[in-house]
Amino acid sequence: MNKGRIIFLNGVTSSGKTSIVEALQNREDCYFYVVANDLFQEMVGERFLREDYWKHLSRVIILMYHTARLYSDMGHDVLIDGILVERSEISPHYRQLMDILADNPLSIVEVACPPEVCRARNIARGDRYETQSDEQLALMAEGIQYALRVGTDKYTPEECADAIVRALIK
Secondary structure, three states, X not given: OOOOXXXXXXXOOOOOHHHHHHHHHXXXXXXXXXXEHHXXXXXXXXXXXXXXXXXXXXXXXXXXXXXXXXXXXXXXXXXXEEOOEOOOOOOOHHHHXXXXXXXXXXXXXXEEOOHHHHHHHHHHHOOOOOOHHHHHXXXXXXXXXXXXXXXXXXXXXXXXXXXXXXXXXX
């Protein structure tokens, strides 16, 4: 059985990852299962996250990568909506991702957006605090080997999805 593709959309909060996921899922020419930091974070429960956010989030992030591998091993294409941050609780995060998915076809896409645009989006959303993207950017893993970069300040989610399909799928 052929393994499914795994496309990791890596970017800070409000950079546009989830909007690109939705644009990809609305297409007729591809189908993906989605695993996302936000979805896996909900598995933990508020009490535990308040108690020790990074400890518990780090565990479910690793579970998310194993889930993506399982889908891929079963021949299904997967989108990961996440962020590769380096913190002591999950370090070396990027290396762990690469080890877990070493035998799977993985492409990492940088979802780029200027900090001032992310700050404005955070405020507009209301479920993020203004500087959350800046704080995540400061923690972003270094040396990531990107297959593609999409800029959500210049292109719509649909245009970013088109670029991903052209570069990584077709």
